[in-house]
Every structure is written in structure tokens, then in C-alpha cells.
Amino acid sequence: MEQIISPAAQVIISLIPIVGICIGGVVIFFALLWIHHETKQRIKSGEKTQSNFNYKAATLLCGLLLTGIGFMLTVFFALFDGISPALLGGLIPLTIGICLLLFYRLYDWKSNDSRSSDN
CATH class of the missing domain: 1.20.5 (Single alpha-helices involved in coiled-coils or other helix-helix interfaces)
Structure with a gap:
């Protein structure tokens, strides 16, 4: 009802x-x-x-958090609504999280650190 x-x-x-x-x-x-x-x-x-901001740790943390939240939201929306536009509510943070984890893995942090110490 x-x-x-x-x-x-x-x-x-x-x-x-x-x-x-x-x-x-x-x-x-x-x-x-x-x-x-x-x-x-x-x-x-x-x-x-x-600044003493640790971009490497922040990228890893944001990537892990967004991947976890996006995965759980995707599973939740898929179970309750099926394939619908609501599924984007989980797929968007999941994709951003995966991209941040890929950036963390593929970015050459060593060459960036040596350039910033020259300034």
C-alpha cells in the first residue's frame, strides 16, 4: 500500500x-x-x-574513502532500485575513488619531491 x-x-x-x-x-x-x-x-x-601538506597521503585517503563509499552506495542502489538513474549516486564516487587510487599509483612522487625541494 x-x-x-x-x-x-x-x-x-x-x-x-x-x-x-x-x-x-x-x-x-x-x-x-x-x-x-x-x-x-x-x-x-x-x-x-x-605548506607541509602531505598530498600523497591525502590522495590515498580520499581514494580509499570514495571507493568504499561509492561501492557501498552502488550495491545499495542496485539492490533496492535495480538499474536506474539512482545508481549514479554510487557509481560517481566509486569512479572518482578509483581514479584517485590510480593517480596515487601512477604518479611519479619522487620527481615531484625533488623539484619542490629546489625552490
Whole structure:
């Protein structure tokens, strides 16, 4: 038996992802703004401004997380909806994760490290 959902409830349910994306965008904007101001202050004070961010570890972590999440979402959507456009909700992060893992594996990290140490 199908339940009839009121139009007001459908609108509220459809707004939840939009609000989440907007809040996430605001958080990312202010994080980037904070980093920018921090870098400006370091330049003014004469400190070293080169970041110590480990791109190799971040690439591996993001690749593993996206592959795992994408695989689980793909399995979930395939079991409950079959072959449908909803399956893209799992296939897109799965593909991005696999691409990041391939980048981690194929990129020549040693030559990049030697070039960055020359600067």
C-alpha cells in the first residue's frame, strides 16, 4: 500500500540536500578565507610560507574513502532500485575513488619531491 505524502512534505524533503550543500559551501569558503588570511600574516611576519601538506597521503585517503563509499552506495542502489538513474549516486564516487587510487599509483612522487625541494 502506497502512502500519499503531502506536497509540503515533498518540498521540505527536497530542500534538505540543497541546504546541506549550501552550508557545506559556506564552511569551505570560510576555511579557505581563514587559510588565506593566515598565509598573508605569515608573509607579513617573514615566516616560511611553504605548506607541509602531505598530498600523497591525502590522495590515498580520499581514494580509499570514495571507493568504499561509492561501492557501498552502488550495491545499495542496485539492490533496492535495480538499474536506474539512482545508481549514479554510487557509481560517481566509486569512479572518482578509483581514479584517485590510480593517480596515487601512477604518479611519479619522487620527481615531484625533488623539484619542490629546489625552490
